[in-house]
Amino acid sequence: MSDWTEHRIGTGHDGLASFAVHAEESRGRLFPEPDSRTRTPFQRDRDRIVHSTAFRRLKHKTQVFVAYEGDHYRTRLTHTIEVSQIARAFARALRLDEDLTEAVALVHDFGHTPFGHAGERALDRKLEAFGGFDHNAQSLRIVTALERRYAEFDGLNLTFETLEGLVKHNGPLTGPNAPSPHPVPPQIAAFDARFPLALDRFASLEAQAAAISDDIAYNTHDLDDGLRAGLIALDDLEQLELAGDILREVRARHPGLDPVRTGHEIMRRHITRMVEDVIATTLARLDADGIGSAEDVRAASRTIVDFSGPMREQVAQTRAFLFRRVYRNPKVFGAMEQAERVVEALFDRFVETPSLLPDGWAEKAIGLPPERLVRHVGDYLSGMTDSFALAEHRRLFDATPDLR
Structure with missing residues (x-):
């Protein structure tokens, strides 16, 4: 590059x-x-x-x-x-x-x-x-x-x-x-x-590069994890303009390649195509918008580090496919609904009885007005790992769901 x-x-x-x-x-x-x-x-x-x-x-x-x-x-x-x-x-x-x-x-x-966006949805409601x-x-x-x-x-x-x-x-x-x-x-x-x-x-x-890298990573790797989990098959990628074109390219170049290696070939090329598209688009926007300094970037009228129009449509298509076939798959969605209930139950219990918070957190909760207490509990919950949230739920409740 x-x-x-x-x-x-x-x-x-x-x-x-x-x-x-x-x-x-x-x-x-x-x-x-x-x-x-x-x-x-x-x-x-x-x-x-x-x-x-x-x-x-x-x-x-x-x-x-x-x-x-x-x-x-x-x-x-x-x-x-x-x-x-x-x-x-x-x-x-x-x-x-x-x-x-x-x-x-x-x-x-x-x-x-x-629990990812499930926990965020639960805390946002609370x-x-x-x-x-x-x-x-x-x-x-x-x-x-x-x-x-x-x-x-x-x-x-x-x-x-x-x-x-x-x-x-x-x-x-x-x-x-x-x-x-x-x-x-x-x-x-x-x-x-x-x-x-x-x-x-x-x-x-620099920040814009980090942001679009997030899009590239999850669009590619959530496809990879979906394949690994058996929620989608390689042939399902045929319906996607970007991944489908790459699948056909890999199969033409490597006939008879096993499915695992085929998946890896698709994913690395998937990243490469998006990265090269972003670089070409960014160079064009730098020239077109007369960007010569970091202050020019901040004062610009649009994002500079971006996909081209056609690539953005392909990324959106992939994102919609992931929502339909992976994120909203009953196996994933059912576990995440249970995860939301775990977070909501923990939130309600800690707000109701702040003394149940661990040392340090409980002391700081004493005397807080309601608007500060709920944010204090939100801070505690948002910092939890999945395993710790489930352990806390088991400590405070008689039954804790198995999210597997």
């Missing part, structure tokens, strides 16, 4: 493109800290993210299938690592800051609950009267308040650039380019009042 893009992108003294975020120009941290003698600010952010408790918890949180269904299914952690790998490939091809790109990719799923639950907002809350590792501050004290990437990697939250009229989650609004994140502007190309 570097040979493809090298002649299109001028670089500065640090080897990065003019429209990349340059570490020496970082807007800094909420709590100022001395510079490191050995690492850039974005390298420090990445390292803090990797060493956090929230990062380790991703190992036992659901991606699509509950974490203990099989050793080979994706978890939030393996998904996050795959997103990071794709994002770094974009950063290298486009001459962006790889460390900032990786930091945003590694932190993007911190706010996810146990917190509806208090601003709801949004996993991006919860990710911000984790890295700015709930991680407690440092003597001088709560959270990880990440740079402006990593925080804006976390909050705005899918686009501005306010202003004419915001994707929807939904209000800004209260946790984000409260932090923005302390440390403005320019919610009406786009995030950096």
